[in-house]
Amino acid sequence: xxxxxxxxxxxxRQGLRAALADDERVFLMGEDVGRYGGTxxxxxxxxxxxxxxxxxDTPLSESTFTGAGIGAALNGMRPIVEIMTVNFSLxxxxxxxxxxxxxxxxxxxxxxxxxxxxxxxGGGRQLAAQHSHSLxxxxxxxxxxxxxxPATHEDARGMLLAALEDPDPVLIFEHALLLNxxxxxxxxxxxxxxxxxxxxxxxxxxxxxxxxxxxxxxxxAADQLAAEGIDTEVLDLRTLRPLDDAAxxxxxxxxxxxxxxxxxxxxxxxSAEIITRINEQAxxxxxxxxxxxxxQEVPIPYAxxxxxxxxxxxxxxxxxxxxxxx
Amino acid sequence: MTASPPQEGPDASPAIGAAGLxxxxxxxALMWQMIRIRRFEEKCAELYSAGKIRGFLHLYIGEEAIxxxxxxxxxxxxxxxxxxxxxxxxxxxxxPAGAIMAEMFGKQEGxxxxxGGSMHLFDVEWRFIxxxxxxxxxxxxxxxxxxxxxxxxxxxxxxxxxxxxxxxEGEFHxxxxxxxxxxxxxxxxxENNRYAMGTALERHQSQVDLAAKAAAYRLPSESVxxxxxxxxxxxxxxxxxxxxxxxxxxxxxYRTYRFRAHSMFDxxxxxxxxxxxxxxxxxxxxxxxxxxxxxGLLAATVRDEVEREVAEEVDAxxxxxxxxxxxxxxHLCRDVYAREVRP
Numbered sequence: 001x002x003x004x005x006x007x008x009x010x011x012x013r014q015g016l017r018a019a020l021a022d023d024e025r026v027f028l029m030g031e032d033v034g035r036y037g038g039t040x041x042x043x044x045x046x047x048x049x050x051x052x053x054x055x056x057d058t059p060l061s062e063s064t065f066t067g068a069g070i071g072a073a074l075n076g077m078r079p080i081v082e083i084m085t086v087n088f089s090l091x092x093x094x095x096x097x098x099x100x101x102x103x104x105x106x107x108x109x110x111x112x113x114x115x116x117x118x119x120x121x122g123g124g125r126q127l128a129a130q131h132s133h134s135l136x137x138x139x140x141x142x143x144x145x146x147x148x149x150p151a152t153h154e155d156a157r158g159m160l161l162a163a164l165e166d167p168d169p170v171l172i173f174e175h176a177l178l179l180n181x182x183x184x185x186x187x188x189x190x191x192x193x194x195x196x197x198x199x200x201x202x203x204x205x206x207x208x209x210x211x212x213x214x215x216x217x218x219x220x221a222a223d224q225l226a227a228e229g230i231d232t233e234v235l236d237l238r239t240l241r242p243l244d245d246a247a248x249x250x251x252x253x254x255x256x257x258x259x260x261x262x263x264x265x266x267x268x269x270x271s272a273e274i275i276t277r278i279n280e281q282a283x284x285x286x287x288x289x290x291x292x293x294x295x296q297e298v299p300i301p302y303a304x305x306x307x308x309x310x311x312x313x314x315x316x317x318x319x320x321x322x323x324x325x326x
Numbered sequence: 327m328t329a330s331p332p333q334e335g336p337d338a339s340p341a342i343g344a345a346g347l348x349x350x351x352x353x354x355a356l357m358w359q360m361i362r363i364r365r366f367e368e369k370c371a372e373l374y375s376a377g378k379i380r381g382f383l384h385l386y387i388g389e390e391a392i393x394x395x396x397x398x399x400x401x402x403x404x405x406x407x408x409x410x411x412x413x414x415x416x417x418x419x420x421x422p423a424g425a426i427m428a429e430m431f432g433k434q435e436g437x438x439x440x441x442g443g444s445m446h447l448f449d450v451e452w453r454f455i456x457x458x459x460x461x462x463x464x465x466x467x468x469x470x471x472x473x474x475x476x477x478x479x480x481x482x483x484x485x486x487x488x489x490x491x492x493x494x495e496g497e498f499h500x501x502x503x504x505x506x507x508x509x510x511x512x513x514x515x516x517e518n519n520r521y522a523m524g525t526a527l528e529r530h531q532s533q534v535d536l537a538a539k540a541a542a543y544r545l546p547s548e549s550v551x552x553x554x555x556x557x558x559x560x561x562x563x564x565x566x567x568x569x570x571x572x573x574x575x576x577x578x579x580y581r582t583y584r585f586r587a588h589s590m591f592d593x594x595x596x597x598x599x600x601x602x603x604x605x606x607x608x609x610x611x612x613x614x615x616x617x618x619x620x621x622g623l624l625a626a627t628v629r630d631e632v633e634r635e636v637a638e639e640v641d642a643x644x645x646x647x648x649x650x651x652x653x654x655x656x657h658l659c660r661d662v663y664a665r666e667v668r669p
Contacts, residue, residue, distance in 0.1 A: 027477065053477060059507065064466040064500035071470020071484075074455065075405070077477060079470075094497070098460045099467060107448035107456070108439025109661035143662045167664035195667075242667045 030082030101144030137270030158192030175213030395558030424646030433650030462495030491522030552580030
């Protein structure tokens with residue numbers, strides 16, 4: 001199998017290209033996905049390759065093109081809706097929550113919505129408070145949705161393919177800071193299952209539980225800690241709803257100490273949910289209270305030094321582990 | 327194409343009415359459907375008072391000519407989306423009255439297994455996709471249904487019913503724009519009953535001529551007297567033909583009036599009883615039944631026959647609902663996902 005080193009952006013594009021080539025029912029719809037080539041150039045070249053019927057530029061109507069994706073999914077297609085950034089998805093919340101997440105149960109199981117919605121998430125680019133938030137944990141609150149956050153290149157292309165095979169609405173959160181990061185993939189894109197978390201680094205002293213853009217900072221922190229002789233395990237959640245409780249508890253049972261790293265805000269967050277589950281299911285495995293590293297509870301500011309201070313950094317993760325180990 | 331809007335008000339006569347028909351069977355069918363919806367809903371109100379039906383219950387009484395006139399224009403392969411005031415649409419589309427009543431009782435024999443209630447009637451066999459209680463929320467779905475039909479090369483039409491209140495929602499404007507931009511086979515059907523819940527049209531719209539507003543998106547738009555079942559049928563048939571022929575979406579405004587309160591909780595402080603009474607003089611059921619006899623289309627005895635048939639059907643629907651069963655609580659979390667997953 002050939003190994004390629006590609007940017008995360010290219011991995012996303014490979015996933016899209018494979019999806020469009022494999023299934024006539026798949027089409028991509030969103031703002032500037034076609035002629036512009038995608039706001040982040042993810043869909044560059046796809047219009048030329050697949051044509052206007054399948055690479056559809058939309059007006060700035062998040063609610064309606066998301067709802068149209070739901071309707072098309074209900075009516076036999078496999079749409080991929082691209083929302084430019086997570087903050088803009090708030091304009092489509094009615095459709096995502098009142099329709100996509102709800103229709104199956106509310107119709108007594110008659111309907112299902114095989115829709116994929118992709119969006120960028122996260123801060124770190126000095127785009128200030130209306131382009132930089134991490135609301136995936138908030139979406140993970142909603143029954144009926146499946147929430148995934150591919151952090152690796154293989155997941156970037158493969159989770160899309162698995163999401164298209166899923167009969168339910170899947171929201172894919174792609175961290176914008178990953179787009180230029182290079183990594184390796186093997187062979188052709190293949191579906192990467194959506195059910196399990198993955199251990200990205202084996203270790204025995206502390207479990208570092210994270211996902212998405214924070215995976216890379218966490219791995220960097222783990223390297224630093226290893227240099228100091230602290231042996232951490234890094235668990236990449238991959239899927240934020242449903243959570244892979246078994247993988248979380250297995251890691252806790254091994255290390256007995258946990259740090260959760262989440263770019264979301266702390267209050268009412270995914271990190272709170274993870275730690276609650278650990279307390280419910282593995283309380284007596286713990287040797288110390290769980291620790292969280294989260295974004296400061298402010299709208300993300302523009303100024304570089306303030307943004308850096310708001311978002312978890314490698315040194316924050318390292319410091320949290322030091323505190324935990326006393 | 328924008329027809330100049332007729333100004334049907336409480337004192338207008340039907341522009342076409344029963345005299346516009348020459349087929350007695352058709353006349354009987356239209357009368358039967360309107361009476362069926364009327365009596366079914368009167369029974370619903372009674373059962374609400376008796377505590378058999380709970381939650382919100384929005385009655386369509388006064389507006390029956392629209393569902394009765396419009397629905398026969400659609401084919402089985404077409405898709406229908408409606409609002410939370412959709413009992414009439416569900417009945418006229420063909421969902422059995424018993425399944426609708428059982429739904430309102432919350433029984434698992436209901437058309438949504440008791441998960442939806444009055445506001446969320448679904449039946450995929452009839453391509454009846456709700457039952458949406460978010461005002462304007464079904465319009466984007468309709469655009470998507472039509473997009474899928476277009477991409478798959480089907481000649482189906484998607485009909486989306488909504489009220490005048492939806493015209494104030496962003497999704498209305500986004501959906502008309504997108505459907506017209508992409509020339510999708512959507513029929514936007516606005517039931518203008520002059521009140522967005524309790525807020526009169528003049529108090530929620532800067533432009534009260536809704537067809538003119540829709541026409542700004544460059545889709546053909548017309549207004550029709552929604553109290554005249556024959557006018558509704560003719561306008562809808564022409565609109566369906568046009569949309570099915572691939573000429574893009576169309577907007578129809580049915581001018582109508584709700585005789586009853588917005589829901590069972592509405593004390594109706596926002597409108598005069600005299601206004602309601604004037605509109606009641608234009609009752610679509612009574613004017614049509616009277617005119618059909620007057621013009622010799624139907625024998626005077628037909629009304630009684632229809633009333634008997636309908637009474638039997640409504641009684642049977644109630645019996646079906648009464649005999650229905652409660653979904654076991656252990657099934658509560660079924661069908662949150664199509665692929666079963668842990669929470």
